Amino acid sequence: MSVLAFQDQGTVRYCHGCGADNDQGLRVKSFWDGEEAIATWQAESHHCGGTRENLNGGIIASLIDCHSLNLAIARA
DSSP states (O other): OOOOOGGSSSSSSSOOTOOTTTTTOOOOEEEEEEEEEEOOOOGGGGSSSTTTTOHHHHHHHHHHHHHHHHHHHHHH
16 A cells, blocks of 8 residues: 655645646645654755755745644644
């Protein structure tokens, strides 16, 4: 049996941060690891914020938002 990410169990499938059906979205995935929720995501060069070494701040906010919201739903 495979374990689905929190984001793949909900109904908001087109969210920019976590929607599985949004081909251009970030597709952050969050899973339980014991009592902790772990988010996975890999930045690409087009996610830069001014230079290739810096991640865009809006993307950082989206990652935190989508992980936190889905964690709250999963915890409930």
